[in-house]
Amino acid sequence: MCKDCGCSLTRHDHDHLGAHSHVNSHDHGHGASHSPSHSSSHSHSELHTNPQLNDKKTLSVIHKILDKNDVEAGHNRAHFEAHNITAFNIMSSPGSGKTTLLENLKEYTQLNYAVIEGDLETSRDADRLIAKGIKAYQIQTGSACHLDAFMVHGALHHLPLDGLDICFVENVGNLVCPASYDVGTHKNIVLLSVPEGDDKIEKYPVMFRRADVVFITKCDLLHYFDFKLDEARAQLKKLNPATQIIEVSIKDGDSMQAVAAWLKDNIRGAQ
Numbered sequence: 001m002c003k004d005c006g007c008s009l010t011r012h013d014h015d016h017l018g019a020h021s022h023v024n025s026h027d028h029g030h031g032a033s034h035s036p037s038h039s040s041s042h043s044h045s046e047l048h049t050n051p052q053l054n055d056k057k058t059l060s061v062i063h064k065i066l067d068k069n070d071v072e073a074g075h076n077r078a079h080f081e082a083h084n085i086t087a088f089n090i091m092s093s094p095g096s097g098k099t100t101l102l103e104n105l106k107e108y109t110q111l112n113y114a115v116i117e118g119d120l121e122t123s124r125d126a127d128r129l130i131a132k133g134i135k136a137y138q139i140q141t142g143s144a145c146h147l148d149a150f151m152v153h154g155a156l157h158h159l160p161l162d163g164l165d166i167c168f169v170e171n172v173g174n175l176v177c178p179a180s181y182d183v184g185t186h187k188n189i190v191l192l193s194v195p196e197g198d199d200k201i202e203k204y205p206v207m208f209r210r211a212d213v214v215f216i217t218k219c220d221l222l223h224y225f226d227f228k229l230d231e232a233r234a235q236l237k238k239l240n241p242a243t244q245i246i247e248v249s250i251k252d253g254d255s256m257q258a259v260a261a262w263l264k265d266n267i268r269g270a271q
Helices: 011-016 044-048 056-082 098-105 124-131 149-156 205-209 219-224 229-239 253-266
Strands: 086-091 113-119 135-140 166-170 187-193 213-217 244-247
Touching: 056 086, 056 149, 098 113, 098 124, 098 166, 098 253, 113 124, 113 149, 124 135, 135 149, 187 205, 205 229, 213 229, 213 253, 229 244, 244 253
Parallel strands: 086 166, 086 187, 113 135, 113 166, 187 213, 213 244
Antiparallel strands: none
């Protein structure tokens, strides 16, 4: 089990606790690897007999952790709103093109944005954005497999917020844990890249159910991979009928304009 976020508890189990599945990872003393309890071989009966869910003391601790993170997330949202900023949580697998999208977005929008970067180690992504003239701050989680509201709150004190329209929180590359953590943003953006395959949608449903928009990235590679766009769209709409879907390639200016238009339509105060 991931001691930091309680990954062995399923989304259904978190919801059953009456919480929003937001967990505080302020204590970073864990590794990013998870136990075999994540195996797809688990049956529903095995999940419902998770001994952690039958222990009142454990449940009490989980409730306290969830509540603390929710309070901090609300504080972050209020902080953004006080500066008239819309915050977007960007989530995906590693290598799906999150940073590359943000690097190139500058050419297609007049909206002023900054980025909070989350990775286990290095400041490479923040360095790339800063080199492009984009304000960015790097969070190094050490071993935590996601960002939480407390990490984002700390980063806000290192970013000049005045004059910003948007703050992107580029979460740690992971299709599991980030989906269950409220970091204080207003909307969730999920990227799914063509090389990953269209099967990831149903394998990792929690992430895609949380998405306000899904960017299917690296669409210039469709001819080289067995990625079925129609099937991907059908799976996404089945899981989340309200989500919007945009096909994206940084080499296709029209698709980048579509990303910029979606952002403009979804900032606070947009009509």
